[in-house]
Amino acid sequence: MTGGVTRRLTVPATLGHLEALTGMVTGLLKEHGFPEKTIFEMDLAVDEACTNIIRYAYTPGEGEVTLECTVTPTSATVCIIDSGHPFDPLAVEPPDLSGGVEDRPIGGLGVHLIRNLMDTVTYEYTGGKNILCMTRFRKPGEQSGESDHL
């Protein structure tokens, strides 16, 4: 196989639809034999990015989120598209992780996790849409092809 397999889903931007979004990605990665750790990390990155959109991109209850997930033999990529307020998560300052419990700010961790768990993250605002793409490569030695798990 040289090309990729792409699955696409558009849902209303509500927290009730979050499971459908993360479930589509984890399901596709499972079908293509990605390791549990990669599936966990992709799940988390999609959860963080979509939760941000659902909470902040639109007037509550309005708008949609589109998710496109492409898997190839060497990588998994998820692009998340919304038509809400322009927001570049890559411009968010990294959180200050020094200091004790009392100094630690509440918040700012979601984007930090995405940046640390994904191999590449790109953002563009084009045609009135936010497009965030996140890729995780298969590392050498990681399982490939169909899963052996029954």
Place this chain on the structure above:
Amino acid sequence: MELKCENRGDIRVVHVAGRIDGSNADAFGLALRDMSGGGNHHLLIDMGAVPYINSAGLRAVLAAAKNQQKHGERCVICGLSGEVREIFDLAGFLNILQVYPSVEEAISHW
């Protein structure tokens, strides 16, 4: 997602089970606050049955730790699975929270 609590001496143990994601992290935070006893007990959060947590779930844990500290009580975590532990690590939480493998080990080191 489910929370249950028990008292072990002056330690309130909160057992958390299930996935904590964007759809239920707020409910998790509220339930944790209700069960933590308003800073009248030490708090041990048992995450042994949590396969997944996102940043909003981490925020709820941090808020509980801050509240405990404000009242002069401890907040300790136990039972993190490999992946969940990695998320705690990436968030810098392993530097600020005491973490033990199990409830029994946490209590024996109290």
